[in-house]
Amino acid sequence: MRLLLVEDSPRLQKSVSAALRRTGYSVDVAGDGEEGLWFAQTHDYDAIVLDIMLPKLDGLTVLRRLREKGQSTHVLLLTAKDTVPDRVLGLESGADDYLVKPFALEEMLARVQALCRRAYGKKNDVIAVGPLTVDTRARRALCDGRPLELTTREFSLLEYLARRRGEPVARAEIEAHIYDENADPMSNVVDSAVCILRKKLSALTATALIHTRRGFGYVLDDAVAPDSPR
Amino acid sequence: MKSIRRQLNRTLILAIALIECVGLAATYWFLRDALTEQIDALLDTKVEAIGTVVAAQADGTVQVDFTGKFLRGFDEDEATDFFEIWDASGKVIARSDTLGHGDLPRRVRASKHPRHWSLRLPNGQLGRAAGVAFSPRWAGQAKADEAGGGPAPLLQLVVATNREELDEMLHRLLGIVVGVGILILGATAIIVPYALRRGLVPLDALAQQTGQIDAGSLDARFATEQLPEELLPITQRLNDLLARLQASFERERRVSADLAHELRTPLAELRMLAESALKWPEARDGGTDRETLAITQQMERIVRHMLTLARTESGQIELHREPVDLATLAEIAWRPFAARAAEKSLLVTFDLKPVPLVTDSALWRGMVTNLFDNAVEYTPAGGRVCIRSLVTEKEAGLFSVSNQVEGLQPSEVISFFERFWRKEKARSGGNHLGLGLSLVRSFSHALGWEASAELSGDHTLLTIELKPRKDVANGPSTRC
Numbered sequence: 001m002r003l004l005l006v007e008d009s010p011r012l013q014k015s016v017s018a019a020l021r022r023t024g025y026s027v028d029v030a031g032d033g034e035e036g037l038w039f040a041q042t043h044d045y046d047a048i049v050l051d052i053m054l055p056k057l058d059g060l061t062v063l064r065r066l067r068e069k070g071q072s073t074h075v076l077l078l079t080a081k082d083t084v085p086d087r088v089l090g091l092e093s094g095a096d097d098y099l100v101k102p103f104a105l106e107e108m109l110a111r112v113q114a115l116c117r118r119a120y121g122k123k124n125d126v127i128a129v130g131p132l133t134v135d136t137r138a139r140r141a142l143c144d145g146r147p148l149e150l151t152t153r154e155f156s157l158l159e160y161l162a163r164r165r166g167e168p169v170a171r172a173e174i175e176a177h178i179y180d181e182n183a184d185p186m187s188n189v190v191d192s193a194v195c196i197l198r199k200k201l202s203a204l205t206a207t208a209l210i211h212t213r214r215g216f217g218y219v220l221d222d223a224v225a226p227d228s229p230r
Numbered sequence: 231m232k233s234i235r236r237q238l239n240r241t242l243i244l245a246i247a248l249i250e251c252v253g254l255a256a257t258y259w260f261l262r263d264a265l266t267e268q269i270d271a272l273l274d275t276k277v278e279a280i281g282t283v284v285a286a287q288a289d290g291t292v293q294v295d296f297t298g299k300f301l302r303g304f305d306e307d308e309a310t311d312f313f314e315i316w317d318a319s320g321k322v323i324a325r326s327d328t329l330g331h332g333d334l335p336r337r338v339r340a341s342k343h344p345r346h347w348s349l350r351l352p353n354g355q356l357g358r359a360a361g362v363a364f365s366p367r368w369a370g371q372a373k374a375d376e377a378g379g380g381p382a383p384l385l386q387l388v389v390a391t392n393r394e395e396l397d398e399m400l401h402r403l404l405g406i407v408v409g410v411g412i413l414i415l416g417a418t419a420i421i422v423p424y425a426l427r428r429g430l431v432p433l434d435a436l437a438q439q440t441g442q443i444d445a446g447s448l449d450a451r452f453a454t455e456q457l458p459e460e461l462l463p464i465t466q467r468l469n470d471l472l473a474r475l476q477a478s479f480e481r482e483r484r485v486s487a488d489l490a491h492e493l494r495t496p497l498a499e500l501r502m503l504a505e506s507a508l509k510w511p512e513a514r515d516g517g518t519d520r521e522t523l524a525i526t527q528q529m530e531r532i533v534r535h536m537l538t539l540a541r542t543e544s545g546q547i548e549l550h551r552e553p554v555d556l557a558t559l560a561e562i563a564w565r566p567f568a569a570r571a572a573e574k575s576l577l578v579t580f581d582l583k584p585v586p587l588v589t590d591s592a593l594w595r596g597m598v599t600n601l602f603d604n605a606v607e608y609t610p611a612g613g614r615v616c617i618r619s620l621v622t623e624k625e626a627g628l629f630s631v632s633n634q635v636e637g638l639q640p641s642e643v644i645s646f647f648e649r650f651w652r653k654e655k656a657r658s659g660g661n662h663l664g665l666g667l668s669l670v671r672s673f674s675h676a677l678g679w680e681a682s683a684e685l686s687g688d689h690t691l692l693t694i695e696l697k698p699r700k701d702v703a704n705g706p707s708t709r710c
Binding site for chain 1: 491494495497498499500501502503505506509510513521524525
């Protein structure tokens, strides 16, 4: 999952982005409203964590401009303003959630997780695909009841494919959602990651789960498509 | 607990009762004396009338030509009046038939005016008597001549009358007086509390309104339109007090809100660092601890500045006055900023004339340091800073710091001295809390000076000036 964090406090930028990355998200960071708006308009994020009081362009203006452009990325407002009118104004401006500083790390992660889940229309943290079970909350995957040992990025790839179960997912989409701005992925990074993931899955189950759709990308599904070679 | 109403009730009822008792008693005594005087006057008339029927003879005897029919009351039918006449030796010369076998007391004086007194009459009833010693007329001129032409020998006459009618009237009068007194007392006991209750209605309403005021309703004010004039000054003072309380509460609330708001971001930073370190202990390094320390120092600075502001504004700061030269103080205060100014290649000019003051040097250092800090921080690299001190023609001190600025608008000048005001509304700068100029204004006010800001030179030159306040009678508590 790829997130945008727009926060002007360097310390919060650093600690929040580090926490999100350790949880498995790819995170781009912007330090002011103008930069945040540019990132949000030029990249496809699963969710945006947006501070309200920002230099150059405040968070609510950024949010309104995004909504005016028809961008529906889920936004979590992060702010020191805690009054009811402030919260109402934030939500009315198009925010999906509101978190008042100081906040608990786990609560922030849970809210981001919920926004990402909503981005794919899922209400459950656990996604089951045949013998594969992906617990997006616990960041754990089981295959035929046995744990799948994955790196953070491998889990993010599996989670992204699982969230879009049955849909062909293009390499560019995977790049956009799994790798952040600084990662600068090589063109074959996605193919390599998918290959490793397939190997780990095949070690635990005989069911083919990741299928290649030529010209489209990859599909995670337990039903084997006859015209799709592994 | 003391009650004005109870005290007024008690005092008024007692005072009215006392006045009433004295008044009624005086009325009774006056009427009693008047009636008694009336009887005495009647007795005097009778004494005089009886005196006219007494005649002295040349042989020394006395002739009394009196019958019960002569005066009403002396006849045996009515028997209300009595008289008795004695000669100088006390021998009874004449007496009324109404006396029967009794006698009247012989109590007379040698005077034209009879003596009056009350007595018990021979018939046992109470009476009033008049006694006089007098010389009767001679029975004729020949008799007077025979006796040598001198006055007739003195006789003693006592006339008495029954006073039962008077006593009965006086008893009735006393009854009326007592009855009226009780009635007035009863009416007083009803009317006084009622009148007090009615009269104190505005005070009760005021007390009720006052009781409803708490910390959440300090914007309430007492209506003064229909108040009695006695309560008007109190109500106006109460309204003034409420206004001051409201301003004070609002200031406190604002301070609390500002403080809470300003602390939220560093608190969030601190919490994130702590929770991340707990969740991913392997990621913790020396940098985390340094960040934690920096955040706590920032929070400490915010709280310290806010407390200083609050203390200064509420007058709790103690001034330690001593002789200070502003020029010297500014030179010393600039030293810590010289390196930062050089790093930014700032062109700093000093125009410091001696300004001798007797003032609090610590507060002045605080003001000057804040002005220098802002100037160095916000002047663009290579920009100009001018620091000036002088004594004006009116012998007033003046200190100013001018520096080049970018992006400031004249409309923003009014906000410069507000707490937590920054050009950018984002409040996570860390180094600058937006309290520096608030402290400058607050300190200068405490010292009897005023701080002002002016944007000139096409909005590129900001000047913060400190000068003595005009409304301070003796200038800035200093001598320039």
